Structure formats: C-alpha cells, structure tokens
Amino acid sequence: MKTKKLYYQDPYIQTFTAQIVEQNQDEKGHYVVLDKTAFYPTGGGQPHDTGFLHNVPVVDVEEVEEEVRHYIEETLDVKECTGEINWKRRFDHMQQHAGQHIVTAAFEELFGYKTVSFHLGKEMCAIDLDIPTLTEEEANQVEERANEVILENHPIETRWVKEEELRDLPLRKALAVTENIRLVIIPNFDYNGCGGTHPNSTGQVNAITILHWEKQKKHTRVYFICGNRVRQQLHEKHEVIQHLNSLFSAPQEQLEGAASRVFEQQKSLEKEIAELKNELLQVELEKTIEQSIEWNGHRLVKQIYQQRPMQELQQLAKSITQKSDNVVVFLISETEEKLQVVCTRSEDVPLNMKESMKSILPLINGKGGGSETMAQGGGEKLLSPEALLESMLLKG
Incomplete structure (x- = not known):
C-alpha cells in the first residue's frame, strides 16, 4: 500500500494523526507503516526525519516499494497514532538542501561548473564539482552570489510534472525518472528535479558559507553550511578565538x-x-x-633499562658497534607488561644475531626479526629481564 506523503503537501507539518496499516520486522528492526506520514525517509542526499510515534522515538525512516517504514524499538498497541516531527532537525535539513540548490546553481551560472553529487552531513554539507581545481576567487564569487539569492528572497516552488512538460523548462540537469517527476524551482535561477524538503523561500535559508574544498579524484569537493549552522559555526569559532586571545595575550x-x-x-x-x-x-x-666485560672471546655490553623506547635501544646498540671492534651488545627495556630486546654485534664477530633473537623469543611469547648483525623483538613479561638476559647469554 502506498503511503500518503504529507511532507510533499506541506513540509511545515510538524504533527499529524494517522492510521497504522502494518507493523513488521526486517533486517533493520521493527517498523510501522502508516496510511499517511509527515516523516521524510532517507533519499536524494537528505537524511531521514526523527521524532515520535505515539510518544515512541522514531530512529530511522525508509521508503520501500512506495511504503514509508518508521523504525521504532517497540510495538504500538493502537490502531491510530499521533506523529511528531523533530522540527529542529527537519528545518535544518530544509535549509541545507535548499542551500545546496542555490550553491550548485551559482557555480553553474557563474562558471558552468556541474555538480555530480551531494551529501548532507550532520555538521556540514558537501558537493562534488566536475572540475579538477577551484580557486579562492571563484569560491568567494559563488558564496557572494548565493547570499544575494537569499537576500532577494525568491520563492521556492515545487511542481509535479509530466515528461512532455520538461522540454519547455530550463532544467539544470537531465532527470533519471520519467514518472512521478517532482521539480524544485527558484524562478529565473534554478530548475531541478528533487524529492527533498525545502523552505518556501530562499530567505529562509538565511545564509550560506563555503568552508573549504579539496581534490577528490577527478573532482573538487566543496564543503559548506547554511542557515542556523552558520550562526553555530560563528559562535564556536568566536569561542576558540577568545580562548586563543587569552593564551597568546594578543x-x-x-x-x-x-x-x-x-x-x-x-x-x-x-x-x-x-x-x-x-x-x-x-x-x-x-x-x-x-662497562663491557669479556664473554666467549668477545667484549660484551649488556644493559637493562626501564621504559626505554625501542628506537633509542637500536640507536644506542648501533652506535656501540660502530665505535668498537669485537663487541656484542644485548639491551633490554622493561615496561609494566612487556620486554623489548635489541641484540647486535660488530662486523668482526662471527655470531648470528637473528638466530640469537629467535632462540629467546619463545620465552616471552614474542615476535621479532632482523639480520645476522642486528635483531630486535618484544613480548610479554613472562620472566624477569635479568632472567631473559641470562638466557640470551647462555644461548648466544
């Protein structure tokens, strides 16, 4: 059964009463289908509405085969229920979506740059432009033009049309559908197919600010905010600046x-x-x-450290072998839970450090590697660093 979509009749509806047609379960959870709804489902780059059905939170809204599913966490035991839209979230989405139409149309009007995708995020919005780079001057001109359109307070109209009517309209881009065609129109500025919710005038978008942009493969991704988000960003940035004023005394x-x-x-x-x-x-x-000692015909340097980074152990061990001949180095660093080990030798010592490391790693359930001249590893502290060092000397 098709759900009657009140959000298309009037996007400003915040509460409504409807009959429950179905309650069921799918992979996303328990859902309710109503004969009519003001809850907007996810689609066209715009996130779903939230709110309440019979005082039960609506956590997601999806359209499946022309029925709108309201996902809630419990079954409703009534035949008729009242729905309440989270209006702050809805109006924010209306501002952002209409703002996207304005920004996109401004890029095309001024420079002929096409928008290939749109994302309405929780904190900011983004469009992908079909261009490899964007200059600061271009972005500033688009922002200025977009805010001119807002101040001029053009009406934002929606119209359901048939395919044959499209030939007389200056559409911004070709449509992907041939039936149930819905246009969102800012007269003499933007004509575009869209299924989202929008305010009834550009003035209600309030303001548009382009934040930054970045290269995205062959496109340029432009981040922007509209409406109440601009004021929120201004407050947040002002707080940061005030804090920095104090920190830097400037x-x-x-x-x-x-x-x-x-x-x-x-x-x-x-x-x-x-x-x-x-x-x-x-x-x-x-x-x-x-402090080196004699060991198996070689000079031995052995040390145990606390909380010493592996990089420092390696640097120290390498420096010792560079300054001394006939030397073998065993260094261990102990932390609360781990032991880290470095062993190395000078070029004139016929010992395989990689094999020495492999022989002691099982004692600490460890991992490591290296070469014949230098190896490193680490593992659990299953024995004392002194005991591990003794094992290294015995197996070396």
Missing part, C-alpha cells in the same frame, strides 16, 4: 603572528633538545662501552 588581528612566533620557538627548542639528547647519548655510550 587580539584577534595579531593571533596569526603570535602563533607563528610560538611555533618557531617550539621548533628551536625541539632542535636544542635533540642536540642535548645526542650529547647525553654520547656520554652514555662511552660509559656503557667502559
């Missing part, structure tokens, strides 16, 4: 310069820290080499 017009100075200072400090770390590593390197 007014808005000087924030960029203040932030640049902080970043430059950070880069300088990071460079200085790296240099100091390298100096400390060299001191540690000399001290560690001095």
Whole structure:
C-alpha cells in the first residue's frame, strides 16, 4: 500500500494523526507503516526525519516499494497514532538542501561548473564539482552570489510534472525518472528535479558559507553550511578565538603572528633538545662501552633499562658497534607488561644475531626479526629481564 506523503503537501507539518496499516520486522528492526506520514525517509542526499510515534522515538525512516517504514524499538498497541516531527532537525535539513540548490546553481551560472553529487552531513554539507581545481576567487564569487539569492528572497516552488512538460523548462540537469517527476524551482535561477524538503523561500535559508574544498579524484569537493549552522559555526569559532586571545595575550588581528612566533620557538627548542639528547647519548655510550666485560672471546655490553623506547635501544646498540671492534651488545627495556630486546654485534664477530633473537623469543611469547648483525623483538613479561638476559647469554 502506498503511503500518503504529507511532507510533499506541506513540509511545515510538524504533527499529524494517522492510521497504522502494518507493523513488521526486517533486517533493520521493527517498523510501522502508516496510511499517511509527515516523516521524510532517507533519499536524494537528505537524511531521514526523527521524532515520535505515539510518544515512541522514531530512529530511522525508509521508503520501500512506495511504503514509508518508521523504525521504532517497540510495538504500538493502537490502531491510530499521533506523529511528531523533530522540527529542529527537519528545518535544518530544509535549509541545507535548499542551500545546496542555490550553491550548485551559482557555480553553474557563474562558471558552468556541474555538480555530480551531494551529501548532507550532520555538521556540514558537501558537493562534488566536475572540475579538477577551484580557486579562492571563484569560491568567494559563488558564496557572494548565493547570499544575494537569499537576500532577494525568491520563492521556492515545487511542481509535479509530466515528461512532455520538461522540454519547455530550463532544467539544470537531465532527470533519471520519467514518472512521478517532482521539480524544485527558484524562478529565473534554478530548475531541478528533487524529492527533498525545502523552505518556501530562499530567505529562509538565511545564509550560506563555503568552508573549504579539496581534490577528490577527478573532482573538487566543496564543503559548506547554511542557515542556523552558520550562526553555530560563528559562535564556536568566536569561542576558540577568545580562548586563543587569552593564551597568546594578543587580539584577534595579531593571533596569526603570535602563533607563528610560538611555533618557531617550539621548533628551536625541539632542535636544542635533540642536540642535548645526542650529547647525553654520547656520554652514555662511552660509559656503557667502559662497562663491557669479556664473554666467549668477545667484549660484551649488556644493559637493562626501564621504559626505554625501542628506537633509542637500536640507536644506542648501533652506535656501540660502530665505535668498537669485537663487541656484542644485548639491551633490554622493561615496561609494566612487556620486554623489548635489541641484540647486535660488530662486523668482526662471527655470531648470528637473528638466530640469537629467535632462540629467546619463545620465552616471552614474542615476535621479532632482523639480520645476522642486528635483531630486535618484544613480548610479554613472562620472566624477569635479568632472567631473559641470562638466557640470551647462555644461548648466544
């Protein structure tokens, strides 16, 4: 049975009463079909409405074979129910969808750029333009033109037409359907086939702001917001700016310069820290080499560290073998739950570090790899680092 679509008769309907025709279950859950509804189902780039049926939340709305399914989490035990639309969400979608028509038409009017897809997101909207790049000047001109159309407060009309009537209308793009054709029209500006909900005038879109754009394969994806979202974005950005004013002790017009100075200072400090770390590593390197002992005819360096990153272990081990001959290095780092191991040797030592690592990894249920001269691995702390080091020496 077809559901009578009240949202097409009047998109401003917020409450209605309808007869329950069917209650059933599909892969998405329990749903209710009514003889008529003001709930808009997902389609045409516009998300579904939410709200209540008989005070039960409607969490999704889909159209299947001309019946509108309202997904709710419990069965209704009435024959007639009252529906209530989440009007804030619906009107937001109406503003965004009409705004998309205006932005798309402005791109085409000014530059001939075609829109190939539209997405109405929770926080922002996006269209894909059939062009590889977009300039800032072009985006600014489109935004200005779009807001002119809003201020001119053109009517937004909807019309059901037959296919033969289309030849007399300047459609923005060819239609994919030949029956049940619904047009959304901004006279002398945009004529387009659309099944979504829209306000009855461009003035109710309120405002349009293009946020940014990016390359998307062969297209350019343009992100924008309309209506109440513009005001919300302004409030959020103003709060951020006020916080930055306090952090940088600078007014808005000087924030960029203040932030640049902080970043430059950070880069300088990071460079200085790296240099100091390298100096400390060299001191540690000399001290560690001095602590080497005799082992199987070679000099052995063995150390256990706490919370030492694997990258530092590898750097230290590599530096030792570069500065010393006939040396073998076993380093372990212990954390609360894991043990990490690095073993290496100088070129003149005939030992296979990869095999040494493979021999001890089962003791810690670990994984690792490497080469004959240097290997690394890690695993669970199933034994003490001292015991693991002893095993390495015995199997080495």
